[in-house]
Amino acid sequence: MEVVVIPNSPEMPRTEASDAVHSTISALIRRRRVAREFEPGSLPRSQLESLVEAGSYAPSGSNRRPVKFVVVESVARIRQLLAASPGVLGRPPVVIVLCLDWSKAPHLSQDGPGTSHSLYVDLGAAMANVLLVVEALELAACPVMSFHRRSVQMLLGLPAHWSPIVMVTVGRPAGRPTAGTGRKVLTEVAEPASWVEPDSELRRSEAATMAGSCDVSKVRQGLLELMTYLAAAAWGNVNEAPGYGPLRLLEGVQRVARLLSDLGIGEETLTAYDRRITQEGMKILADSDLAVALADQLLAELMSKIADATQA
Numbered sequence: 001m002e003v004v005v006i007p008n009s010p011e012m013p014r015t016e017a018s019d020a021v022h023s024t025i026s027a028l029i030r031r032r033r034v035a036r037e038f039e040p041g042s043l044p045r046s047q048l049e050s051l052v053e054a055g056s057y058a059p060s061g062s063n064r065r066p067v068k069f070v071v072v073e074s075v076a077r078i079r080q081l082l083a084a085s086p087g088v089l090g091r092p093p094v095v096i097v098l099c100l101d102w103s104k105a106p107h108l109s110q111d112g113p114g115t116s117h118s119l120y121v122d123l124g125a126a127m128a129n130v131l132l133v134v135e136a137l138e139l140a141a142c143p144v145m146s147f148h149r150r151s152v153q154m155l156l157g158l159p160a161h162w163s164p165i166v167m168v169t170v171g172r173p174a175g176r177p178t179a180g181t182g183r184k185v186l187t188e189v190a191e192p193a194s195w196v197e198p199d200s201e202l203r204r205s206e207a208a209t210m211a212g213s214c215d216v217s218k219v220r221q222g223l224l225e226l227m228t229y230l231a232a233a234a235w236g237n238v239n240e241a242p243g244y245g246p247l248r249l250l251e252g253v254q255r256v257a258r259l260l261s262d263l264g265i266g267e268e269t270l271t272a273y274d275r276r277i278t279q280e281g282m283k284i285l286a287d288s289d290l291a292v293a294l295a296d297q298l299l300a301e302l303m304s305k306i307a308d309a310t311q312a
């Protein structure tokens with residue numbers, strides 16, 4: 001990249017303090033890398049508040065402040081989010097979902113003179129602030145956009161005018177020692193974040209024993225989550241891998257639907273999708289809009305089943 005330096009005239013005075021701040025920030029910017037492996041275990045609330053605070057201090061076009069932060073600490077809820085998020089690798093203990101609140105800009109549209117670009121720039125600026133403070137706290141994080149937005153919106157019970165745009169997965173980095181961090185007090189955030197609270201002790205022990213359990217309802221839940229993952233991957237894949245990509249993933253959905261049926265815990269609505277994928281396979285191959293529509297409908301169906309299973 002060519003860099004053109006326009007010298008200050010007259011030369012601005014520099015102080016030792018400003019040099020120190022610059023070198024610290026510059027070191028953080030250069031050191032930051034995404035990390036996708038996390039130590040298990042939640043993070044102190046004060047650290048999470050520092051991340052949200054950093055995001056909320058980012059600049060915002062016309063000072064609209066359209067970015068909303070939803071901090072998810074519940075292991076059970078994160079498990080569900082991951083089912084609809086093929087882009088998340090690893091098992092993050094916290095997910096911060098950055099959403100755009102469209103009620104802050106009702107007159108803006110995707111195209112035309114009043115474009116919505118500014119809102120996305122606001123969100124990117126907020127995300128960059130969050131990632132820098134993650135680095136300063138010696139935590140690990142990865143921004144993720146490969147997820148099914150409507151499923152995430154439904155799982156978190158977000159208002160219809162909030163679109164989840166980026167998830168930032170956060171935790172302690174696996175294999176790297178974490179420096180001690182002083183407590184920070186959140187003095188002022190324009191609008192505080194929403195929180196999906198950590199699980200109760202009971203929930204945590206349930207999650208811990210889930211892997212070893214043969215409880216049929218848990219098997220069903222796991223398989224529904226797998227179907228969701230495959231459907232969300234098909235949905236996200238249509239523009240990336242033309243041809244067989246989405247169809248093969250939907251065929252994976254079919255196989256899980258049949259497995260549920262073989263185990264005697266199948267459901268007519270899912271079997272109907274199994275039949276539909278067989279009938280429409282060739283059309284799906286040629287028509288990515290059809291693949292997206294089918295994956296959207298299937299995901300809405302699966303999300304309500306997963307939500308029901310969690311409440312049960």
Ligand SMILES: Cc1cc2nc3c(=O)[nH]c(=O)nc-3n(C[C@H](O)[C@H](O)[C@H](O)COP(=O)(O)O)c2cc1C
Nearest residue numbers: 032033034036087088089142143144145146147166
């Ligand atoms: C808008 C955006 C979306 C991203 N989506 C994903 C994603 O879905 N899954 C993932 O693992 N990484 C995702 N990343 C992380 C990039 O892969 C990563 O930033 C890039 O490889 C550069 O690595 P670095 O951040 O360590 O410099 C995303 C990054 C950005 C900025």
